[in-house]
């Protein structure tokens with residue numbers, strides 16, 4: 400951010416890489432943005448992104464009390480000027496923390512007006528501001544999205560609302576959000592259906608609601624393509640919260656939904672760690688399910704708390720969890736146009752601007768370290784070799800015939816009776832493999 404043209408909002412220096420031995424809490428220990436690995440810099444490889452809603456709209460409120468976080472740029476009566484100052488502060492932060500991307504909902508960056516037309520004008524003025532800041536800093540938009548869950552009109556859903564009027568309003572809102580994403584050169588667009596589910600089946604026609612959601616997504620894709628948007632679409636599963644039940648509960652039910660309605664060619668999955676655990680799965684599980692169908696798209700990088708049953712959206716500092724996820728991501732060929740978006744928020748008592756830095760430095764270092772460890776695990780080949788060997792009986796002979804569909808029950812019965820007899824059980828070696836992973840995680 401050029402000092403002479405804009406005030407500085409953060410009394411924190413540019414964050415630099417100092418190496419694993421550094422004890423400076425305002426330095427990277429593992430994320431060296433300029434480090435080139437296999438010909439790609441870590442900055443371009445990790446594609447870290449800052450979630451505007453948490454880091455620049457979150458104030459630390461919870462159901463038991465209002466916000467605790469106060470930022471100087473939030474002071475002022477004119478909502479548009481405040482929104483512009485807030486965005487200046489955000490871009491200063493993106494640059495200082497070496498994040499090449501950001502993500503936002505339409506309503507995060509500009510206030511709603513009295514009518515949709517006024518709301519769109521507000522949005523236009525902040526989009527122009529964002530465009531100038533993107534140009535000045537080189538920070539890019541990972542994905543855009545629309546907030547279809549906060550306003551009262553969406554209390555019974557947006558695309559799944561029983562009232563077609565609300566469906567139409569949501570369509571108009573997403574039309575604009577797609578235009579804005581296109582205008583800012585977004586690499587993607589995400590659909591998280593916060594209220595696309597139900598509170599009670601007593602008042603719900605589930606079949607119709609799911610059909611409406613699919614219709615909405617088809618309309619969105621068709622419109623986006625008609626204006627030349629070439630980015631990747633994502634669907635972000637979550638089992639519940641705010642609804643009792645969200646239709647794209649997890650990746651598996653999301654795949655069934657996309658395939659049922661012919662949407663699998665258009666959308667991939669944006670997988671969020673805390674949504675995975677809320678659905679009773681591990682982060683790695685959700686990545687594997689998506690990757691197994693070629694539908695892994697992007698990651699909302701955060702963590703839940705196993706002792707709390709809700710979406711705590713914490714910064715992830717668990718090297719083992721992220722390493723395992725990263726092994727699956729690398730095996731799947733990476734995230735392509737996706738990235739690691741820190742959909743994570745400060746704890747309510749973490750009220751200082753520096754806390755935003757500590758949080759993101761920790762998250763970036765954790766994922767960068769996980770990437771490096773996972774790369775070694777894959778390169779050394781022992782884990783992959785073990786798994787390949789475990790399934791090697793399918794590589795030839797009757798195992799190959801099974802995979803190719805060349806044999807049926809009659810052939811296999813004959814084979815067992817005449818030749819194979821009783822199979823010899825083989826150890827799954829779980830403990831051995833857990834120790835193997837620890838050797839990489841703890842090791843040099």
Ligand code: XUL
Nearest residue numbers: 544591635671699710742
């Ligand atoms: C909510 C959530 C959203 C989406 C974008 O749990 O994850 O912030 O990522 O709408």
Ligand code: CO
Nearest residue numbers: 635671699742
């Ligand atoms: Co998310």
